[in-house]
Amino acid sequence: MAVAALARPAIAQQHSGGGNQPASATAPGAAPKGSAPPPVTRIIARYAASAPADQVPEAVRKEATRTLLNWVGCAVGGSRQDAPGRAVAALKPFSGPEQACLFGRTERLDAPNAALVNGISSHVLDFDDTHLKTIIHPAGPVASALTAFAQFRPVSGQDFMNALTLGCEIECRIGNSVFPEHYAMGWHITGTTGVFGAAAAIGRVLGLDEQRMTWAMGLAATQPVGLKVQFGTDTKSFHPGKAAQNGMIAALLAQQGYTASDVAIEGFDGWGQALSTRHNWDEVTTGLGERYELALNTYKPFACGIVAHPSIDAAIQLRNANSPRPGDIRSIALKVHPLVLNLMGKTEPRTGLEGKFSIFHAVAVALVTGRAGEQAFTDAAVKDPTVVTLRKKVEATVDPAIKPDQADMVVTLNDGRTMHVFVEHAVGSQLHPMSDQQLVEKFMGQTEGILPTDRSRQLLDLCWKAWSLQDAGEIGRMGASA
Amino acid sequence: MAVAALARPAIAQQHSGGGNQPASATAPGAAPKGSAPPPVTRIIARYAASAPADQVPEAVRKEATRTLLNWVGCAVGGSRQDAPGRAVAALKPFSGPEQACLFGRTERLDAPNAALVNGISSHVLDFDDTHLKTIIHPAGPVASALTAFAQFRPVSGQDFMNALTLGCEIECRIGNSVFPEHYAMGWHITGTTGVFGAAAAIGRVLGLDEQRMTWAMGLAATQPVGLKVQFGTDTKSFHPGKAAQNGMIAALLAQQGYTASDVAIEGFDGWGQALSTRHNWDEVTTGLGERYELALNTYKPFACGIVAHPSIDAAIQLRNANSPRPGDIRSIALKVHPLVLNLMGKTEPRTGLEGKFSIFHAVAVALVTGRAGEQAFTDAAVKDPTVVTLRKKVEATVDPAIKPDQADMVVTLNDGRTMHVFVEHAVGSQLHPMSDQQLVEKFMGQTEGILPTDRSRQLLDLCWKAWSLQDAGEIGRMGASA
Numbered sequence A, B: 001m002a003v004a005a006l007a008r009p010a011i012a013q014q015h016s017g018g019g020n021q022p023a024s025a026t027a028p029g030a031a032p033k034g035s036a037p038p039p040v041t042r043i044i045a046r047y048a049a050s051a052p053a054d055q056v057p058e059a060v061r062k063e064a065t066r067t068l069l070n071w072v073g074c075a076v077g078g079s080r081q082d083a084p085g086r087a088v089a090a091l092k093p094f095s096g097p098e099q100a101c102l103f104g105r106t107e108r109l110d111a112p113n114a115a116l117v118n119g120i121s122s123h124v125l126d127f128d129d130t131h132l133k134t135i136i137h138p139a140g141p142v143a144s145a146l147t148a149f150a151q152f153r154p155v156s157g158q159d160f161m162n163a164l165t166l167g168c169e170i171e172c173r174i175g176n177s178v179f180p181e182h183y184a185m186g187w188h189i190t191g192t193t194g195v196f197g198a199a200a201a202i203g204r205v206l207g208l209d210e211q212r213m214t215w216a217m218g219l220a221a222t223q224p225v226g227l228k229v230q231f232g233t234d235t236k237s238f239h240p241g242k243a244a245q246n247g248m249i250a251a252l253l254a255q256q257g258y259t260a261s262d263v264a265i266e267g268f269d270g271w272g273q274a275l276s277t278r279h280n281w282d283e284v285t286t287g288l289g290e291r292y293e294l295a296l297n298t299y300k301p302f303a304c305g306i307v308a309h310p311s312i313d314a315a316i317q318l319r320n321a322n323s324p325r326p327g328d329i330r331s332i333a334l335k336v337h338p339l340v341l342n343l344m345g346k347t348e349p350r351t352g353l354e355g356k357f358s359i360f361h362a363v364a365v366a367l368v369t370g371r372a373g374e375q376a377f378t379d380a381a382v383k384d385p386t387v388v389t390l391r392k393k394v395e396a397t398v399d400p401a402i403k404p405d406q407a408d409m410v411v412t413l414n415d416g417r418t419m420h421v422f423v424e425h426a427v428g429s430q431l432h433p434m435s436d437q438q439l440v441e442k443f444m445g446q447t448e449g450i451l452p453t454d455r456s457r458q459l460l461d462l463c464w465k466a467w468s469l470q471d472a473g474e475i476g477r478m479g480a481s482a
Helices: A003-019 A040-050 A058-077 A084-094 A111-123 A139-152 A157-178 A187-205 A210-221 A233-256 A271-275 A306-322 A338-344 A361-368 A377-382 A385-391 A436-447 A453-464 A472-476 B001-015 B041-049 B058-077 B082-095 B111-123 B139-152 B159-177 B189-206 B208-223 B234-255 B271-275 B306-322 B338-344 B357-370 B381-384 B383-393 B438-447 B453-464 B471-477
Strands: A331-334 A394-398 A406-411 A418-425 B329-336 B394-398 B409-412 B418-423
Touching: A003 B471, A040 A157, A040 A187, A058 A139, A058 A157, A058 A436, A058 A453, A058 B271, A084 A111, A084 A233, A084 A377, A084 A385, A084 B111, A084 B234, A111 A139, A111 A233, A111 B082, A139 A157, A139 A187, A139 A233, A139 A472, A157 A187, A157 A233, A157 A271, A187 A210, A187 A233, A187 A338, A210 A233, A210 B001, A210 B234, A233 B208, A306 A331, A306 A338, A306 A406, A306 A418, A306 B139, A331 A338, A331 A361, A338 A361, A338 A394, A361 A377, A361 A385, A361 A394, A361 B381, A377 A385, A377 A406, A377 B111, A406 B082, A406 B453, A436 A453, A453 A472, B041 B159, B041 B189, B058 B111, B058 B139, B058 B159, B058 B453, B111 B139, B111 B234, B139 B159, B139 B234, B159 B271, B189 B208, B208 B234, B234 B438, B306 B338, B306 B357, B306 B409, B329 B338, B329 B357, B329 B418, B338 B383, B338 B394, B381 B383, B381 B418, B383 B409, B438 B453
Parallel strands: A331 A394, B329 B394
Antiparallel strands: A331 A406, A406 A418, B329 B409, B409 B418
């Protein structure tokens, strides 16, 4: 709050000076007030235009592959929800040539509109990847744009994955420079920074030079998407989709010489000034191409709020180790972090959506089925008699000693035997990332019932070998419903 | 600045409360801190969905007609500039069916993309209408969306003009509620408020009910366009075009039931909180359908910065009254407001664009030709020997007694005779609006060389009788190059 109180008047003062002077930052760690910021827009444009694909470290290449794989599963998994269906109905009459498929659907649209719809599908279940430092969902805007565009204009796997990597890198770094103040103002950071990532990625596969890439960044800056007031409505998932589309259009305009400010991010009356009360531009520019934010990407193992994940993890571990029959269970004693009951305290969920806000349902369904994917949060799952009986036996108590990524569970059977699991770091957390095998299981769970199993496996295979594909457009084509 | 320092911490405080509570406003004239704002989003949605066309007062109907006519001239006049050309080149490969013509051009695009390009054309010369209280250019986003959409789906002139009226009204009122703080943050207010105007107008011709119109407003809120850092680049004119397109898409999505927040403008983490440090919601909601901001719309008579307009007005008046031959003029003594030499002090312009920043050129070309439309600011006009000779004879001095809409000019001939004009309120200013005849001359000047004269006259005629047209789509079709 001290930062906010300081920073806004500083911007007001700059206005009295007039002219196209850069905005100063006043927060700790940022440049001293009044000093010129680095040429952020041009620095990231140069990086986006020239970062060599063959210098991405192996670990980052691997994380980029996992990011793609997780995102493709999400895009298929959410494709039959209401939101993408409504978007297709609205956009189809205006769509251009059938340049790109939609994940999990039969329609084809022009590339920018396909990017929009796929972005919606990939985020609608809140099951996509998370850059934990900023809560950005990095893949949404970038992969939505790239998978659609690669069907219109062939791109090698190497170029595609390099563009995905640098696009995610740019959005996460811009996010780091303004988080949390930007987020606290009301912005949904995935949409506001995602447009830069999508523009950089598409600009890169278009081969934009540094000046045109700078214009693409400028055109991206002028089209931020997303307010947090939309959470709980279809418009939340619109944000990564529209960011993808806006970014693609930005790159296409820049390719034709459509000019924009060269200092659109850091300049006076620019993105940073308008959209945040603090900017630490070093977060954007330092170590570009050396350290990778994308390497910190995480994936949700379970299709509900992240605070429930340690408890679900405990339930699945306990089931895998002991195979208790639901009918044999007398009680389930759960110790959780205080936020859990705050956010997930619904004791009698009546719908699948309500189930996502019930730690009792989440634990019960995980004990019964050993899974907590999208199928665990359907209306049917919430009404399943075995699950209902078991969820009434869950006693959750808050324990301040339990950390956010921890949970403690003791199951007592009717015969008096007890089983205990303590989760130190939940699966999917920074210190216990999902394994490749867990990502595969999540992927197959998401595509189940939408794509035929053999097609899902082919799609999975394309994702694993994405860096070496001849034609990355195959991913989007294979992901469509036949 | 006091407002800014107060308002931002107020928003930060609200965050600690959590939940979807409305943002409070702290500025004078706004509701007291902590009190709930009115349901702004729903109020304007109700107005947009239901304001009866036959209750628009005659004077407002007339001003709406003049707004349309002026805007159509601008859209034709700017259509051959680089910016719309580059946009067409970028967008054409992705465009849908040829649903709508482009003003002054031969290509056709799908309706949303046509709206984007026409919005660019209409603003690229900075010659369009101005709502002086907010510096919003009201017609750009709304008319760009409507003229394109009416070619796709037939709309009567009455419905079209009512939608234009309420769209402009909504964007200007939202602008009033946040100006100047919103503008000072860096936002280009035409794009950020224009998206609401376009969404309301298209939502209205689609016949959206109140709930769907509310969603359309919510979808508009989440897609603001435009930063002032872009001024001086192609991206400035992108703003009204993209606002038109975003607004149209918002309405089309809402029509299909795509949900958004019902409190997207005034709510916690909503548009007002994120995009301004002050919100006086009464400016939006009071007297809706009774007093009209559109009635205050103004039109630029001359194709350059508004500070030069009094001097140009003086030159044209002097020429019309006395018809001095340029060769007979010995000197031109001009007294101007201080801002004039600050903004227009270029003594030796070399290009048409530089001519727009030269009071010396502007006065000379007006004395020679009696006009100061787009043709007065071409490279050829700036290099014309008669104009060059005359501009060297202009002596401009700053006089603090001269108000912004005033100028004092004395022309002395070689034979010693003098001619004097004092302009009390320049033509086009609030107190001396352009006459219908002047609007017609501006229109014909803008379309000259782009449309055949008889086609220009037919287009003009369609604009004058817009409220009674059977099919308002005729306007966009007639405005295209054959």
